[in-house]
Every structure is written in structure tokens, then in C-alpha cells.
Amino acid sequence: MASEANVFPSHAFLIRSLENRWVSSSGGSSHCSGRRFIGYVIPVLLMLQWVFCCPETRPGSPRVTHLRRSLDSKNPYQYMPTEPGKSSDQIGYEQLCTRWNREEAEAVQRCKRTLQSDETTREAKVLALNELEYWAMRRGGYDAEVILIGMLKDPDKEVSGQAHISLKKTWAAHFNMWINNRVDRGRLLMSENKLEEAFEIFDKVAYENPLWGEGYHLRAKCWNAMKEVDKTIEDLQRALEFCPNNYLVMVELGITLMDRKKEYVQAANLFKRALDLCPFLPVEGFLRDLFKKVPSLKEDWEAEKKANEFSLTEPPARLLPHTWVERFEATERPNQAFLRVGAELEQWFAEVRRRKADAATQRKLWSVLVIKWDPDKWPKKLRSFTTQVHEALKARRERELAKAKPEAIEEWKDKDEEEFEEAQNEYDEEAVAFLKRLRAQRTSR
Known part of the structure; x- marks a missing residue:
């Protein structure tokens, strides 16, 4: 018995x-x-x-x-593959990625609404920036990075300074803890002037993580300490290729080109791009030296500043496609170029909101941008890049115009918020149970 x-x-x-x-x-x-x-x-x-x-x-x-749900969630057959060539681990991983992407999108949009609201306190904005920093570091979220860049031109110096600090942390950290430990070890060796040992660590990190721009940035610092100018410039350019909004790398590359290669025009362009993103960077001294050596650069600089001045009658020149379509990234790296344009657009969006433009003015500005970025007006090789920008502009135009109408302020509701509410109703307990089992297996090893 x-x-x-x-x-x-x-x-x-x-x-x-x-x-x-x-x-x-x-x-x-x-x-x-x-x-x-x-x-x-x-x-x-x-x-x-x-x-x-x-x-x-x-x-x-x-x-x-x-x-019944708990018993169903323990059913191992729910993760059995239904298609040939798939495994249960792959199915479970895809479900987890979908859930994490949804959580990230919800958090980023919530922080974005907090930062864009006129009734938000400074403390709430700082907390929202900290949360965006987490998602940009932990998940490598480009959306969080773009919103942080948009806050660099905020009139509140504390908010813009916090956004600057968050971006520095984001670019310097990898989402993998073990890689961060190796990078810290390499930095320590560099501080002790053990360049060869530090170079071995950074070279391995760059080789194993070819899409992480900071790996090339760290290796470039080693090359620079070893007086290898050409290899320093090459790695700094690679770092900008995979992290196109890193204005700190822009400044370092500009200084290297100016001092070592005497490439004054390229250095001036890099300094101007960095200042467009972060207006309080201390690069005015380098620009003055460049203007003394090449007086024509000062005239071009003043003309470009005048063309990019904010106006409610027309968008600035840096947002129009003729500024971007001739670049190498437009055809060879369209996703990276789109990320770069997205940062510029986000800063312009923030300035339009601060000016409190009415619906008619916003409609005119948005129409100019949407028409200019029409992919049918550009060669086929630019189709991927221009289509991404065009679709993003159309989606953003509908939301911004809806919020600009006075009679629709109370009735309007963000479409993303509605999708998130629907997603919350479809909360998947099976994915949660799978995640718990996965964590238990990892901790038991």
C-alpha cells in the first residue's frame, strides 16, 4: 500500500x-x-x-x-518542431526573442512618451533616460540609442548631459558580460603600458565580434599607442561603419587625420558631424586651427550652418536626401545609413515639438520630407536606403499630425500603445515556463 x-x-x-x-x-x-x-x-x-x-x-x-494551463505548460510536445530542419531549442529561442523584443518595444515607447511630454518632471526624464540606457546596453536596441541622441539638444542641460553619459556607456559596453570582463582586463593592461598583451585581447574581441564597433575602437587605441597611424585610422573608420552615431570616434578620427595625415577637409567634416549630434562637444579649438590652416573651410562651415538653421518654413539641408545619397553607406550599408539619418530626424522632431508648431505647419514640413525621400525618384541601388527612410517618415507623420490637432488631443491614442495592450492580453504562460526551465538548467550546470 x-x-x-x-x-x-x-x-x-x-x-x-x-x-x-x-x-x-x-x-x-x-x-x-x-x-x-x-x-x-x-x-x-x-x-x-x-x-x-x-x-x-x-x-x-x-x-x-x-x-490545466500549468500542466499544458509542462507538456514537452509543445516545443516539438513542426517543420523539417528545426529543433525544439530553436523554436523556444525564437519565442523568447519575440517576447523580449516586445518587452523592449513597450519600454522604449513608454520612455519616449515620458521624454516628449511637457508635463514630465526632470526626475522622471532622468529615470526614463536610465531605462533607455539599460535597453540600449542589454539588448543593443537601436531605437533606444536614437531616442538618447535626440535628447542631446534638450534645453535642460542636466537631461542632455545625462543622455550624453548614457550614450558613452552604451557604446563602451557589450551585452555579453564575459566580453566586458576581457575588455576591462585589456584596458588595465593598457594603463600599465603592456600594449602587446592588451592588443591580443582587443584583437581577439574584434575578431569574435565583428559587428561591435567598440572592438575596433579599442584596437585602434592600441595601434595609436604603438605609433601605427594607418592601422589606427583604418580601425576608427571600421568603428564608425558599425556604430555610425558615435561622435566620440568621429572626434578621435578627425584629430588623427588632422595631426598625422594633414587631411583637413575630412577632419572638418567629421568635427561638423559630431557637433550636429552633440552640440556641447569641446571641438571649437580644433575647428579654429583648421580654419587658420585652410581659410576656405570657414566659409563652407558658415554656409552649411546657415543652411541647417532650424526653420518652420522648410526642413534643414541635413535632412534632405541629397546630403546622404552620395555617401558610401547609402548603397553598401543602408541599415547603418538609416540609423544615422534617424538620429538627425529625432533631433529635428524634438525641436519641432519644442516650437509647438500647429498642424498646418507640421503637415507642410512632413509633406516636403516625404516627397523628397520618395524611393521612386532615386536610382535602384538606393532603393533599400530611401525606402526605409520614406516608410519611417510616413508612419511618424501620421502620429505627429494626430497629436498636433487640438480637438484630437483627448481622443488620440498612440497606435503602438494599442498594440502593446493587445499583446498584454495575449500573455504567453508557456514561454514563461520555458524560460524558467532554461534558467534552472543553466544554474544547475
């Missing part, structure tokens, strides 16, 4: 007492039959009593639904 006692431990003493009575009052011949009778009948009666007398176990009750 070990099985019945294990199933109903609280009634085990009752079963054994009944067995003892039956044995003592019956002969030896009826011992086996009585034992079998009690062993089968008593558990069945107790089970029926438990089912019909407990109200929260009746069919349709929340307790039964929860039990």
Missing part, C-alpha cells in the same frame, strides 16, 4: 487501520482479497469526495483552468 499512502498521505493511517481490522476479523484465506478490496475501493471513494466536495476543483473554475 505504499502507492495509496503516497497519493493520499493524510488518509494513510485510516487505510492501515481498516486493513488491520479486516485481517483480525477474517481468516487467512480472505486476507488477500480483503486487502485488494480496500486497496482499490477506498482511494476511489476519497478521490470522488475530493472532486465533488471541493468547489474550486469543479470544471470551469479558475483553479481548474490554472491547473
Whole structure:
């Protein structure tokens, strides 16, 4: 009777007492039959009593639904592949990625609304910036990075300074903790002037993570310390290729080109790009030196500043496609070029909101941008880049114009927020159970 006692431990003493009575009052011949009778009948009666007398176990009750879901979530067959060539690990990983991407999108949009609201306090904005920093570092989210760049021109110096600090942390950190440990070890060796050992670490990091721009940036610092100018410039250019908004690398590359290669025009362009993103960078001294050496650069600089002045009559020149289509990234790295344009657009969006332009003015500005970026007006090789910018502008135009109408302020609701509410109603408990099992397996190793 070990099985019945294990199933109903609280009634085990009752079963054994009944067995003892039956044995003592019956002969030896009826011992086996009585034992079998009690062993089968008593558990069945107790089970029926438990089912019909407990109200929260009746069919349709929340307790039964929860039990069924928990049992279903433990079903291993739900992760069995339904297509050839797929594994259960791949299916589970895709479900987790979908869930994490949804959580990231919800958090980023929530922070974005907090930063764009006129009624938000400074403390709430700083907390929103900290959360964006987390998502940009932990998940490598480009959306979070673009919003942080948009806050660099905020009139509140504390908010813009916090955005600057968050971006520096974002670009300097990898989402993998072990890679960060190796990078810290390499920085320590560089501070101790052990350049060869530090170079081995940074070279391996750049080789194993070819899409991480900071790996090339760190290796470029080693090349620079070892007086390898050409290799320093090459790695700095690679860092900008994979992290096109890193204005710190722009400044370092500009200084290297100006001092070592005497490439004054390229250095001036890099300084101007860095100042467009972060207006409080201390590069005015380098620009003055450039203007003394090449006076024509000052004239070009003043003309470009005048063309890019903010106006409610037309968008600035840096947002128009003729500024971008001739660049190498427009055809060879369209996603990176789109990220770069997105940072410029986000800063312009923030300035338009601060000027509190009416709906008619915004409609005119948005129409100019949408028409200029029409992909049908540009060669086929630019189709990927121009299409991304054009679609982003159209989606953003509808939302911004809806918020600009006075009569629709109370009725308007962000489309992303509606999608997030629907997603919350579709909360997947199976994915959560799988995540818990995955974490338990990793911690047990």
C-alpha cells in the first residue's frame, strides 16, 4: 500500500487501520482479497469526495483552468518542431526573442512618451533616460540609442548631459558580460603600458565580434599607442561603419587625420558631424586651427550652418536626401545609413515639438520630407536606403499630425500603445515556463 499512502498521505493511517481490522476479523484465506478490496475501493471513494466536495476543483473554475494551463505548460510536445530542419531549442529561442523584443518595444515607447511630454518632471526624464540606457546596453536596441541622441539638444542641460553619459556607456559596453570582463582586463593592461598583451585581447574581441564597433575602437587605441597611424585610422573608420552615431570616434578620427595625415577637409567634416549630434562637444579649438590652416573651410562651415538653421518654413539641408545619397553607406550599408539619418530626424522632431508648431505647419514640413525621400525618384541601388527612410517618415507623420490637432488631443491614442495592450492580453504562460526551465538548467550546470 505504499502507492495509496503516497497519493493520499493524510488518509494513510485510516487505510492501515481498516486493513488491520479486516485481517483480525477474517481468516487467512480472505486476507488477500480483503486487502485488494480496500486497496482499490477506498482511494476511489476519497478521490470522488475530493472532486465533488471541493468547489474550486469543479470544471470551469479558475483553479481548474490554472491547473490545466500549468500542466499544458509542462507538456514537452509543445516545443516539438513542426517543420523539417528545426529543433525544439530553436523554436523556444525564437519565442523568447519575440517576447523580449516586445518587452523592449513597450519600454522604449513608454520612455519616449515620458521624454516628449511637457508635463514630465526632470526626475522622471532622468529615470526614463536610465531605462533607455539599460535597453540600449542589454539588448543593443537601436531605437533606444536614437531616442538618447535626440535628447542631446534638450534645453535642460542636466537631461542632455545625462543622455550624453548614457550614450558613452552604451557604446563602451557589450551585452555579453564575459566580453566586458576581457575588455576591462585589456584596458588595465593598457594603463600599465603592456600594449602587446592588451592588443591580443582587443584583437581577439574584434575578431569574435565583428559587428561591435567598440572592438575596433579599442584596437585602434592600441595601434595609436604603438605609433601605427594607418592601422589606427583604418580601425576608427571600421568603428564608425558599425556604430555610425558615435561622435566620440568621429572626434578621435578627425584629430588623427588632422595631426598625422594633414587631411583637413575630412577632419572638418567629421568635427561638423559630431557637433550636429552633440552640440556641447569641446571641438571649437580644433575647428579654429583648421580654419587658420585652410581659410576656405570657414566659409563652407558658415554656409552649411546657415543652411541647417532650424526653420518652420522648410526642413534643414541635413535632412534632405541629397546630403546622404552620395555617401558610401547609402548603397553598401543602408541599415547603418538609416540609423544615422534617424538620429538627425529625432533631433529635428524634438525641436519641432519644442516650437509647438500647429498642424498646418507640421503637415507642410512632413509633406516636403516625404516627397523628397520618395524611393521612386532615386536610382535602384538606393532603393533599400530611401525606402526605409520614406516608410519611417510616413508612419511618424501620421502620429505627429494626430497629436498636433487640438480637438484630437483627448481622443488620440498612440497606435503602438494599442498594440502593446493587445499583446498584454495575449500573455504567453508557456514561454514563461520555458524560460524558467532554461534558467534552472543553466544554474544547475
